[in-house]
Amino acid sequence: MTVSARPLRLSTADAGFEAAFRARLFWSSSTDAAIEERVASILADVQQRGDAAVLEYTERFDGVRGATMAQLELGAGELEAAFAQIPAEQREALLFAADRIRRYHQAQKQASGESWSYRDEHGTLLGQKVTPLDRVGIYVPGGKAAYPSSVLMNAIPAHVAGVPQIVMVVPTPAGKDSSTGLGERNPLVLAAAHVAGVSQVFTIGGAQAVAALAYGTATVPRVDKITGPGNAYVAAAKRRVFGVVGIDMIAGPSEILVLADGSAPPDWVAMDLFSQAEHDEMAQSILLCPDAAYIDRVQAEIDRLLPQMARRDTIAASLNGRGVLVQTRSMEEACAISNQVAPEHLEVSSDEPHRWEPLLRHAGAIFLGAYTSESLGDYCAGPNHVLPTGATARFSSPLGVYDFQKRSSLIEVSATGAQSLGKVASVLARGEGLQAHAMAAEMRLE
Numbered sequence: 232m233t234v235s236a237r238p239l240r241l242s243t244a245d246a247g248f249e250a251a252f253r254a255r256l257f258w259s260s261s262t263d264a265a266i267e268e269r270v271a272s273i274l275a276d277v278q279q280r281g282d283a284a285v286l287e288y289t290e291r292f293d294g295v296r297g298a299t300m301a302q303l304e305l306g307a308g309e310l311e312a313a314f315a316q317i318p319a320e321q322r323e324a325l326l327f328a329a330d331r332i333r334r335y336h337q338a339q340k341q342a343s344g345e346s347w348s349y350r351d352e353h354g355t356l357l358g359q360k361v362t363p364l365d366r367v368g369i370y371v372p373g374g375k376a377a378y379p380s381s382v383l384m385n386a387i388p389a390h391v392a393g394v395p396q397i398v399m400v401v402p403t404p405a406g407k408d409s410s411t412g413l414g415e416r417n418p419l420v421l422a423a424a425h426v427a428g429v430s431q432v433f434t435i436g437g438a439q440a441v442a443a444l445a446y447g448t449a450t451v452p453r454v455d456k457i458t459g460p461g462n463a464y465v466a467a468a469k470r471r472v473f474g475v476v477g478i479d480m481i482a483g484p485s486e487i488l489v490l491a492d493g494s495a496p497p498d499w500v501a502m503d504l505f506s507q508a509e510h511d512e513m514a515q516s517i518l519l520c521p522d523a524a525y526i527d528r529v530q531a532e533i534d535r536l537l538p539q540m541a542r543r544d545t546i547a548a549s550l551n552g553r554g555v556l557v558q559t560r561s562m563e564e565a566c567a568i569s570n571q572v573a574p575e576h577l578e579v580s581s582d583e584p585h586r587w588e589p590l591l592r593h594a595g596a597i598f599l600g601a602y603t604s605e606s607l608g609d610y611c612a613g614p615n616h617v618l619p620t621g622a623t624a625r626f627s628s629p630l631g632v633y634d635f636q637k638r639s640s641l642i643e644v645s646a647t648g649a650q651s652l653g654k655v656a657s658v659l660a661r662g663e664g665l666q667a668h669a670m671a672a673e674m675r676l677e
Contacts, residue, residue, distance in 0.1 A: 236537050236547040238504075238516070238554030240526070243564060248557075255555045256572065258483055258513065258621060263463070270438045270467040277442035282449050288439035294405035295414050295434075300450040302413060305421065305432040313421035321419055325379065328611035329426045332383050335613030336391040340632045344392065348641055355648035358641040363393035366452060367635060368444035368476075369429075370459035371401040371420065373436060379423035380609060384616050384630065385459050386427035392635035398454055399429045400444065402436020436461070441468035445476045458617065458630060479630050483621040484513035484553075487605055488574035488594075490565050491518060493525035494582040495601035501532035503578055506606050508549035509542040515553040517572065519565035523558050530556065566590035573624040576605045595624045649675045 239255055241248055276284040282300045289295050289303065314322060348358025369385035372378050382399065389397050403414030416434060424432055433451055435443065441461075447453025456477035457469060469478045487507040491500055504516035520526050533550070537543050559565040566587055569577060573593035581587060584599035591597060595618030598605055609616045617630035644652060653672040660668035 234537060234543050234547045236508075236533050236550035236554070238518075238530075238533075238550045238556050240530075240556050240558075242523075242558040243560055243568070244558075252555065252557065252568075255553060256515075256622075258515070258553075266463050266467050270464055270471060273438040274442040274445075274468060274471055277439050277448070278446040281443075281447075282451070285435055285439050285443050285448060285451070288437065289435050292437050292439075293402055293414060293435075295403070296405065298413055300433075300448075303434045304450065305416070305424075305434065307425070310421045310425035310429070310432065313416075313418040314425045317418050317422050322422070324611075325383070325419075325423055325426050328380070329383055329387060329423075331611055331613040332387045332615075333391060336388040336615075336632050339388075340391055344632050344636055346641075351648065353648035353651065354645035355652070356641060356643035360639040360641050361636050362639065363395070364389075364455045364477075364635050364637060365394070366396040366398065366454045367394050368398045368400065368454035368457045370436075370440065370444075370457060370461050370465060371399060372459075372461055372465075373402040373404070373417070373420070377417040377420050379417075379419045380616065381459060382420060382423035382429070383427050386424070386429050388615060388630065388632045389458075389635040390428045392632045394635050396430045396452070397428065398444065398452060399424055399432045400435050400440040400451075401432065402440070403434040436465075438464045438468035441465060441472060445472035456635070458634065460617070479617060479634055480619055480623065480627060482617075484515060485510045486515045486517075486575040486620055487578065488517040488519065488569055488572055488576070489578045489580050490562065490569060490587065491520040491522075491525065491529075491580040492562055492582070493520060493522040495580040497525065497528040498532040498536065499601060499604070500529050500580055501536055503580075503604055503606075504529075504533070504550070504554065505536070505540060505546050506604070507576065508546040508554065509540070510545075510549075512545060512548040512552060514549045516550060517554070517574070518556045519559050519568055520557070521559045521561050521565065526556050526558055562587060563590065569594070573619075573622040575618045575620045575624065576608070578603070578605055593622075593624050595619045595629055650677060 241251055273288060344361055346361045348356055350356050367389050371381045386397050401420060403416050405414040443451040444454045444457050454476060458479040460482040466481050470481055485507045489500055489503055507514045508516050540546055570593050575595040577594035578598045579587050580601050588599060596608055596614060615629045615631055619627040653676045656672040657669045
């Protein structure tokens with residue numbers, strides 16, 4: 232059976248454009264009630280029974296039978312052995328990507344991640360102390376595929392921030408590695424953990440892994456924040472444990488929006504649309520372009536290239552269900568629509584990308600120029616690939632060093648400063664009816 236992909240074709244000149252486009256964009260972040268109920272039960276069970284519950288759910292969901300927690304924890308020696316085991320080409324690629332990711336996040340830390348203070352005219356010290364979190368947990372998906380890039384993108388900024396302990400969890404479903412019965416432990420993922428400086432690794436996943444990180448067990452240490460993407464169960468668990476621990480975000484399906492002026496080869500644009508569509512059926516790929524003939528050429532390349540793709544069924548389902556090709560009246564209008572969408576990945580496929588970049592306000596990451604494929608950002612360009620989805624780029628940012636730091640205000644009031652500040656504080660506190668507040672300030676007045 233021939234697989235075809237026909238993204239919805241729209242024009243902003245059409246009377247019903249806005250309604251049709253909004254309907255295509257819509258994705259509900261709410262989870263299924265049955266998932267929520269199961270996740271709540273798992274979290275409560277792990278909180279109460281700890282390691283025993285983690286082992287039980289790991290057997291039930293991943294098929295790992297008869298394992299102990301000691302067998303599910305990987306030591307530094309095993310990570311180093313995995314690094315030595317993988318092909319030299321993969322070792323070099325990991326080191327290259329890790330170096331670029333580390334350098335980018337070091338620059339990020341230097342720009343905004345240092346403590347600061349000053350003294351005012353009375354000698355009072357005011358400032359901010361920036362300190363790393365004590366311990367973080369990173370969730371690395373491991374069901375349908377292996378994601379060493381997720382290890383690098385989550386662990387390296389935490390390491391740069393100065394987090395002393397990074398705990399990684401990754402599911403290793405059984406049935407793929409009959410020699411151990413412990414599931415497939417992907418050497419490239421473990422090698423990435425070695426390169427990124429991960430402290431501890433546990434081969435557990437799902438809601439039970441999130442619960443173990445959030446509440447702690449006899450074996451898995453309790454963390455202060457959990458980052459990294461996962462399936463609906465992982466997302467629901469992260470949502471429920473927020474407040475007990477910090478989380479990075481609730482990730483939705485992957486997204487790409489391409490702004491094209493018709494100057495780039497159309498097969499490049501078609502493949503960039505594929506690059507997100509191949510993630511899963513709910514991923515979204517959007518093209519905005521003022522040139523109808525160019526959109527026709529992109530569709531022709533979609534038709535030509537799709538049969539060659541290993542994940543063509545997933546790509547076709549994604550493009551048919553959520554893909555859209557939009558003819559705009561101008562590039563300016565395309566930029567305005569892009570701001571409304573606030574996509575996770577935004578490609579400016581143009582021979583003059585810096586003309587359009589000032590018009591773009593909301594995106595997780597902006598890829599400038601035809602040579603800047605989104606896939607380079609996923610693996611080795613340097614900036615983080617953990618990005619806000621579902622239009623949350625309107626108010627949130629990529630994962631970064633700042634996600635693994637916290638800030639404490641510094642205040643040291645001088646005797647002179649206490650005279651002026653105390654009088655003001657007294658007036659405001661009494662205005663609020665808080666006598667003890669006022670008197671605490673007044674006692675320090677000469």
